[in-house]
Amino acid sequence: MLALPELPPAPLHPLHLPWLDQAGVEVAVLRLDLIDPLISGNKWFKLRDHLQQAAARGAPGLISLGGNHSNHLHALAAAGQRFGFATVGLLRGEPRDTPTVRDLQALGMRLHWLGYAGYRARHHPDFWLTWQHSYPGWHCIPEGGGGAAGVSGCALIVEQARAQLATVGWDDHDAWWLPAGTGTTLAGIVLAEASGRIVHGALAVPRDHGVPETVHALAGTDGYVLHDACRGGFAKVDDRLLAFMDTTERQCGMPLEPVYTGKAMLALREQVESGAFAPGMRVIFVHTGGLQGRRGYAQAPESDEAQCQSGRHSIL
Numbered sequence: 001m002l003a004l005p006e007l008p009p010a011p012l013h014p015l016h017l018p019w020l021d022q023a024g025v026e027v028a029v030l031r032l033d034l035i036d037p038l039i040s041g042n043k044w045f046k047l048r049d050h051l052q053q054a055a056a057r058g059a060p061g062l063i064s065l066g067g068n069h070s071n072h073l074h075a076l077a078a079a080g081q082r083f084g085f086a087t088v089g090l091l092r093g094e095p096r097d098t099p100t101v102r103d104l105q106a107l108g109m110r111l112h113w114l115g116y117a118g119y120r121a122r123h124h125p126d127f128w129l130t131w132q133h134s135y136p137g138w139h140c141i142p143e144g145g146g147g148a149a150g151v152s153g154c155a156l157i158v159e160q161a162r163a164q165l166a167t168v169g170w171d172d173h174d175a176w177w178l179p180a181g182t183g184t185t186l187a188g189i190v191l192a193e194a195s196g197r198i199v200h201g202a203l204a205v206p207r208d209h210g211v212p213e214t215v216h217a218l219a220g221t222d223g224y225v226l227h228d229a230c231r232g233g234f235a236k237v238d239d240r241l242l243a244f245m246d247t248t249e250r251q252c253g254m255p256l257e258p259v260y261t262g263k264a265m266l267a268l269r270e271q272v273e274s275g276a277f278a279p280g281m282r283v284i285f286v287h288t289g290g291l292q293g294r295r296g297y298a299q300a301p302e303s304d305e306a307q308c309q310s311g312r313h314s315i316l
Ligand SMILES: Cc1ncc(COP(=O)(O)O)c(C=O)c1O
Pocket: 041, 042, 071, 072, 144, 179, 180, 181, 182, 183, 184, 185, 186, 260, 261, 288, 289, 290, 291, 316
């Protein structure tokens, strides 16, 4: 495969919060949000192998899909511009003007709005044929950067954390904690761990939206635990979550967003306070980025009806 330039490794930072100190649980955060201003978070790790495959076979461009706040399309558009691929985004719903959509256009991504029914058709076996016909030779990337190529790129997350344990004064750790949307990042970490340290996934979507099945298919049954953390639905925000995020950001200076990292941190707090982690345990929390999507919360969120019509979650 062709070698793409690497982004700088994600730094590992100690996290101090009163509820952690009180429980005697040590947490360090792997700040994937800091690797790049645009190609941020777990998206880079999920895209790397896709980009390498596209480069290896000389694909002129990259096509993928997502919602109008999509972190995945945002990173893809930025990576395309950075590494010389044209990009096409297939968007859920009707045209909308969001900060993310404006960025996609500014980054040179060509957009096609599929409506809601058109977007639901993404699970149909022939879905990509039409697009491959319109964009011959282009590399098609599943929603959220999933699949085997998405999983394999996430092994680098484990490598980067291990290489930096000494910087937080650790020689090892006991567990991982991260948000799960499709479960691809979690599966990549589980496989790279090979059942060494338990991987906890805080579900950003309801449990019946397919994550357990996806993780099972990609990584088997062992080495991880999935926790319900979506608080009533994907991207649903409530006052307790917002207050928790506000307090946490002020206490530790690390930005969170409400869809993935905020909910994952709140779920961690609930587990720590319930005594699930013994004093002295060391946990790596993976900050998976997504901060660009935070801008969408200044606008009226998409209606519940639209979210239901779309089926499953789709601002991945
Ligand atoms: C910021 C952020 N965190 C976490 C996730 C979940 O990652 P995965 O789909 O690999 O479970 C996503 C998107 O999927 C995301 O955008």
